[in-house]
Each structure stands twice: as structure tokens, then as C-alpha cells.
Amino acid sequence: MGFLDIKNATKSYGSLQVLHETNIAVEEGEFLVLVGPSGCGKSTLLNMIAGLEEVTSGEIAIRGNRMNEVRPAERNIAMVFQSYALYPNMNVAQNIAFGLEMHGVPKPKREEAVRDVAELLQITKLLDRKPGQLSGGQRQRVAMGRALVRDPDVFLFDEPLSNLDAKLRVDMRTEIKKLHQKLGTTIVYVTHDQIEALTLSTRIAVMFGGYVQQLGTPKEIYDDPANMFVAGFMGSPSMNLFPAKIAVANGVPQAEFTLVDGKTGALPLPNPAMAEHDGRSVILGIRPEAITDLDGADRNSKAIHQVEARVEVTEPAGSDTFVVSEFGSKEITGRFRADVVVKPGDIFPFAINMDKAVLFDPETENRIR
Amino acid sequence: MAGGASDTVVRTGRVSRFVIYTVLIVFCIYYLLPLYVMVVNSLKPLDEIRGGGMLSLPQTWTLAPWGSAWSTAQIGIEATGLRPYFMNSILMVVPAVAISTILGALNGYVLTKWRFRGDTIIFGLMLFGCFIPFQMVLIPMARMLGLMGLAGTVPGLIFVHLVYGIGFSTLYFRNYYAQFPTELVRAAMIDGAGFFKIFQRIMLPSSGPIAVVCIIWQFTNIWNDFLFGASFADFDSQPMTVALNNLVSSSTGVKEYNVHFAGAIMAALPTLLVYIVAGRFFVRGLMAGSVKG
Numbered sequence: 193m194g195f196l197d198i199k200n201a202t203k204s205y206g207s208l209q210v211l212h213e214t215n216i217a218v219e220e221g222e223f224l225v226l227v228g229p230s231g232c233g234k235s236t237l238l239n240m241i242a243g244l245e246e247v248t249s250g251e252i253a254i255r256g257n258r259m260n261e262v263r264p265a266e267r268n269i270a271m272v273f274q275s276y277a278l279y280p281n282m283n284v285a286q287n288i289a290f291g292l293e294m295h296g297v298p299k300p301k302r303e304e305a306v307r308d309v310a311e312l313l314q315i316t317k318l319l320d321r322k323p324g325q326l327s328g329g330q331r332q333r334v335a336m337g338r339a340l341v342r343d344p345d346v347f348l349f350d351e352p353l354s355n356l357d358a359k360l361r362v363d364m365r366t367e368i369k370k371l372h373q374k375l376g377t378t379i380v381y382v383t384h385d386q387i388e389a390l391t392l393s394t395r396i397a398v399m400f401g402g403y404v405q406q407l408g409t410p411k412e413i414y415d416d417p418a419n420m421f422v423a424g425f426m427g428s429p430s431m432n433l434f435p436a437k438i439a440v441a442n443g444v445p446q447a448e449f450t451l452v453d454g455k456t457g458a459l460p461l462p463n464p465a466m467a468e469h470d471g472r473s474v475i476l477g478i479r480p481e482a483i484t485d486l487d488g489a490d491r492n493s494k495a496i497h498q499v500e501a502r503v504e505v506t507e508p509a510g511s512d513t514f515v516v517s518e519f520g521s522k523e524i525t526g527r528f529r530a531d532v533v534v535k536p537g538d539i540f541p542f543a544i545n546m547d548k549a550v551l552f553d554p555e556t557e558n559r560i561r
Numbered sequence: 562m563a564g565g566a567s568d569t570v571v572r573t574g575r576v577s578r579f580v581i582y583t584v585l586i587v588f589c590i591y592y593l594l595p596l597y598v599m600v601v602n603s604l605k606p607l608d609e610i611r612g613g614g615m616l617s618l619p620q621t622w623t624l625a626p627w628g629s630a631w632s633t634a635q636i637g638i639e640a641t642g643l644r645p646y647f648m649n650s651i652l653m654v655v656p657a658v659a660i661s662t663i664l665g666a667l668n669g670y671v672l673t674k675w676r677f678r679g680d681t682i683i684f685g686l687m688l689f690g691c692f693i694p695f696q697m698v699l700i701p702m703a704r705m706l707g708l709m710g711l712a713g714t715v716p717g718l719i720f721v722h723l724v725y726g727i728g729f730s731t732l733y734f735r736n737y738y739a740q741f742p743t744e745l746v747r748a749a750m751i752d753g754a755g756f757f758k759i760f761q762r763i764m765l766p767s768s769g770p771i772a773v774v775c776i777i778w779q780f781t782n783i784w785n786d787f788l789f790g791a792s793f794a795d796f797d798s799q800p801m802t803v804a805l806n807n808l809v810s811s812s813t814g815v816k817e818y819n820v821h822f823a824g825a826i827m828a829a830l831p832t833l834l835v836y837i838v839a840g841r842f843f844v845r846g847l848m849a850g851s852v853k854g
Contacts, residue, residue: 242747242751243751244747244750244751263750264747264750264751265750265751265752265753265754266753269751270751271747271748271751273744273747273748274744275742275744277742277744277745277747277748279745279748279749279762279763280745280767281763281766281767290749290752290754290762291751291752291753294749294752294753294754294758295753338748338752342752
């Protein structure tokens with residue numbers, strides 16, 4: 193049993209089920225990120241944990257206590273909203289203290305708590321200001337302060353960074369992570385940004401269409417995706433997915449696919465068990481960083497293979513150069529070192545790290561292991 | 562540029578500007594003339610009015626007509642002046658406006674932030690209530706007031722205006738609160754505030770502009786109402802409007818026009834005052850939400 197237990201929880205609006213049976217057990221101190229495109233049910237699930245949405249069936253429990261019928265205020269949770277939801281008529285100190293006030297904490301104690309949290313978040317100078325006089329980043333801090341001051345069992349974050357500009361978002365991301373490491377609180381965090389999910393979490397639940405597609409550590413999710421949706425959604429640029437066919441040559445299974453000029457490329461599969469799928473059509477998934485120039489290839493990998501292919505487009509991105517070609521009549525992107533000399537039209541050797549390649553069934557879109 | 566400091570979009574020449582100002586001044590006079598006539602004639606002795614020259618300034622200035630209208634003029638059967646009726650109106654309008662505004666705010670809060678099955682139907686019915694003509698409810702309302710024991714009393718009038726006012730005040734507040742971010746309410750719920758605490762601490766402090774609109778609207782309508790006052794009030798509970806009518810239309814004795822003018826101004830002053838004090842908030846409230854929530 194976990195610290196926060198989501199057991200067979202579902203949510204329906206009338207006959208429309210927006211969240212299908214979901215089971216997640218969150219341990220104390222864990223940073224769980226719910227990630228997925230809009231409409232995947234992640235915010236609904238968060239609101240169910242918060243008590244802002246009713247649970248249609250199943251159970252939500254915190255510290256082993258069933259929470260379904262408990263009012264949000266009594267669940268000992270705190271939430272940071274996307275719009276920050278600061279009370280416009282109160283100043284920062286009043287905003288932070290409001291929850292304590294509503295829970296009947298006496299004034300001297302409230303003031304002390306506000307001071308401590310303000311110090312922790314470095315917003316002491318802002319305490320007398322109204323939310324309207326704050327910048328986006330400052331509002332974000334106040335919203336976190338309002339959550340922190342309650343010292344709750346579980347923190348809920350609903351896309352807290354999506355209203356900030358790109359640079360501030362990265363800074364605040366680091367800050368949230370620091371805060372988590374320092375305080376060791378249990379956090380459930382909703383985002384549609386896969387980078388946020390990978391950088392912040394100790395575990396990720398990738399959601400789509402009301403289902404949890406995969407639940408695992410960032411590394412598991414990234415390296416070992418359960419299906420094509422997870423593979424394509426996590427990572428940027430996203431994983432290259434192209435059709436191939438398994439063939440056995442000299443007892444070694446390999447994936448064959450067509451190249452731009454009609455030639456056939458062949459990549460040996462490191463897993464010998466794949467031989468039993470001889471002749472099967474598959475989708476081959478390879479991350480851009482596993483497709484490189486020869487010198488840029490991972491030296492620790494024992495499965496670097498070469499494919500000669502024509503370069504279609506090059507996209508220098510400063511730290512890397514992205515090189516686009518076509519495998520199995522799908523565009524694929526490789527991440528090359530920045531100073532590789534390569535130009536469109538070249539026939540160039542691509543070094544492919546097959547240790548990192550994954551196979552999917554084209555029909556079910558599930559992993560073939 | 563050469564035209565100098567002008568922040569209007571359309572730049573106008575000297576001639577067109579002259580035409581615009583002339584037209585504006587003419588309309589201004591046109592609208593202000595009745596007020597001028599009323600003020601001027603309420604300050605003259607009756608002889609001067611009889612002698613003609615409605616537009617001329619008084620030769621002898623006098624406040625006697627005002628005193629008479631306020632405390633001694635014959636209204637109905639007693640010579641009480643308008644004072645008791647003015648008080649009736651105040652006693653009616655203040656609670657009616659206050660209660661209908663508060664109930665409207667609560668309704669708007671529930672209809673936008675605590676939605677329930679069928680809430681749009683209820684709102685639709687309230688909205689429909691705004692458009693039922695007064696005449697249609699006269700007889701059923703008389704029966705209702707009789708049953709409640711409020712017939713012919715000031716509380717009875719308050720009740721009638723309340724019933725009619727809630728539709729409008731709900732409409733105002735519902736539309737205003739629809740723009741109000743729901744996340745704030747949810748945040749307050751998590752912070753532990755209940756239904757009324759959220760209303761009192763989060764919603765009301767942000768409702769200034771729309772409250773002003775609602776108060777002006779209700780005050781003007783209720784103060785100026787004649788039909789309900791004439792239908793449901795007794796002699797001792799008649800509002801100002803009915804009393805003014807009785808004063809002006811009495812068929813016996815000499816027609817004291819100066820007193821009538823003074824009484825008419827008295828009847829109009831409270832609404833005028835409300836507009837002057839709260840008028841700028843009125844426009845602001847009407848505009849609120851149209852540009853930025």
C-alpha cells in the first residue's frame with residue numbers, strides 16, 4: 193500500500209468515461225508526474241485526488257484513509273493552479289495565510305509560518321503587494337508559498353509552469369526540483385510538457401485517451417516505452433518510428449527496410465529471441481541520439497551498425513546538427529555532432545546504436561519484447 | 562503633426578468642429594431646458610407664474626414653495642406635505658435595493674460556481690421573470706399580499722419590488738461572475754473556505770463595479786415606480802411618486818404650480834444624486850469583462 197493510493201479509480205460524465213480504471217500507488221516523498229496531451233484525463237485525475245471532482249467508481253486513499261467522501265479542505269492537500277489563482281483582493285501575506293486562517297490557526301502562528309515560507313521562497317519583500325503588482329514568476333512563487341505553508345501530506349501541481357515564458361520556466365523547473373529534494377514532500381504534478389516530466393519526476397504516468405499508458409521511472413519511460421504512443425510522445429525530437437520487416441540472416445535476426453533510392457537497409461537486432469518473428473512486419477523505433485555520425489556514436493555500445501543513406505535536410509541547432517533522411521519511406525532524424533561536414537544530397541554513413549532500438553507491432557502498437 | 566495635440570482618431574477641421582459643437586450645445590440646451598424651467602418656477606411666487614414668462618428668472622426669489630411642498634401641501638385628505646411619503650419611499654427603496662442586490666449576488670454565485678443539474682433552466686426562468694409586464698401580475702400579487710397580511714404596507718411594497726428585482730440582479734451578477742476565474746473558488750475550497758466564506762472573502766470584494774450597476778438600476782426603478790405604489794399601498798404607505806401625483810392632480814383649490822415644481826424636483830433628487838455619486842462606476846461596471854476579465 194502506498195502513501196497516496198489510486199485504486200481502480202474511474203471518472204464518467206454521464207455515459208462518457210473520461211478516465212478508465214486507474215491504479216497508481218505513490219510512495220511517500222515521491223514526485224509523480226502525470227503527463228499526456230490535452231484531454232487525456234490527467235487533470236481530471238488530479239482534481240479527483242484534490243476532491244474537486246467526484247470519483248465515479250474506485251477509491252482514492254491518502255495514508256490509508258479513504259478520501260472519496262472527504263471535503264478538499266480536510267484531505268490535507270495543497271494545490272498550485274495553472275493560473276496561480278491568487279486572491280486578487282488580498283496581498284501576498286494574506287494570500288499565503290488564508291488557508292491557515294480558514295483552518296483556525298491563531299494569528300501569531302500564521303504570521304510566523306508566512307515569514308518562514310516567504311524566506312524559503314525569497315518573497316519576503318513582496319508580502320505587502322497585491323497579486324496584480326507581481327510578475328509571472330513572482331506569482332508562481334506566491335502560489336507555491338500558499339501551498340507550502342499548509343505543510344500538507346500531498347502537493348498537487350496543475351501545469352504550474354505553462355503560463356511562464358521559456359527561460360523562466362526552466363528556472364522555476366529547477367527550483368521546484370530543488371524544493372522537492374529539500375523538503376522531501378509527496379508531489380503529484382500534471383503537465384503536457386514531456387521535458388518537465390522527465391526532468392522533475394521520480395516516476396511518470398504517461399496518459400492518453402483516459403488510460404495510463406505506462407507508469408515507470410523516467411529512464412524506463414524513455415528507454416523502454418510500452419507502446420508507440422509513449423515512444424512518440426516522450427522525447428524531443430520524438431523517436432523515429434518506421435516500418436521494417438524481421439528477417440533472419442545467418443541465424444541472426446535483422447530488421448530490413450527500404451532506403452530513399454530503393455535499396456534495402458538491414459540492421460541486426462541484438463536480441464536473438466527476435467529470430468522467432470522471422471518474416472513479421474514491425475515498426476522499428478530508434479531515438480534521434482541513437483542515429484549519429486560514426487565518430488559521434490556511443491563507444492560503450494556493442495551494437496553500432498552502419499547504414500549508408502541519402503541526406504535530405506540538415507538542421508544545425510548549435511550544439512548538434514539534426515540530419516534528416518528517409519528509412520522505410522518515413523522521415524527520420526539523426527542527432528549528429530555539430531561540426532560534422534554533411535550537406536543535403538550526400539550519401540552518408542549513419543551509425544545506428546541498435547542497443548537502443550525498440551520494436552512495435554504495427555496493428556496493436558504495443559512493444560514486441 | 563501640424564494639427565497639434567489631438568488624440569482622436571479622426572482629425573477634424575475648424576468648420577466641422579464648429580458644427581459639432583453647435584449641435585452638441587443645442588442638444589444640451591434642449592435636454593436641460595425642462596430642468597431649468599422646473600427650478601426657476603419652483604423659486605417664484607405663484608403670481609409671477611400666472612403672469613406668464615415661464616422662462617424668465619424670478620423677480621422675487623422665494624423658498625416658500627419648497628417648504629410648502631415638503632411639509633404643508635394638501636395631499637389626499639391631509640395637509641402633510643410630501644415629507645411622510647418621501648420617508649415611505651426611503652423605507653421601501655433601501656431594503657428592497659439592498660436585499661435584491663445581495664440575493665442577486667448569491668444567485669449569480671451559485672449559478673456560476675456551484676452549478677447543479679437544471680441550473681440553466683432556473684436562470685432562464687429568472688430571466689423570463691424580468692420580462693413579465695407589471696400589469697400582468699397586479700391581481701395575483703394583490704391576492705398574494707393579502708394572504709401574507711402585507712397588503713397596503715411598506716413591507717408589502719418591498720416584497721413586490723424584491724420579486725421583480727431579483728431577476729435583474731441575478732442576471733447582472735451571473736454574467737459578471739461567469740468571467741470570474743473558477744480556479745479561485747477551487748483554491749479557496751482547498752484552503753478550507755466554505756460556501757459563504759468564499760462568497761464573502763473572495764467573490765464580494767471583487768464585485769464592486771457590478772454591485773454599483775445593480776444598485777443604480779434597482780434604485781432608479783424602485784424609486785420611480787408608480788404602478789405598484791398606486792396599486793398596493795394605503796394612504797399611510799404610499800411612496801413619493803404616488804403622493805406627487807396626488808399633489809399635482811388634486812382637482813380642488815388653486816393649482817400651485819410653484820409647489821408642484823418643487824415637489825417634482827424633490828421626487829427626482831434621490832435618483833439624480835445616486836447617478837452623480839456612482840455614475841462613473843456605472844459605466845465602468847457595464848464595461849467590466851468586455852475587455853479583460
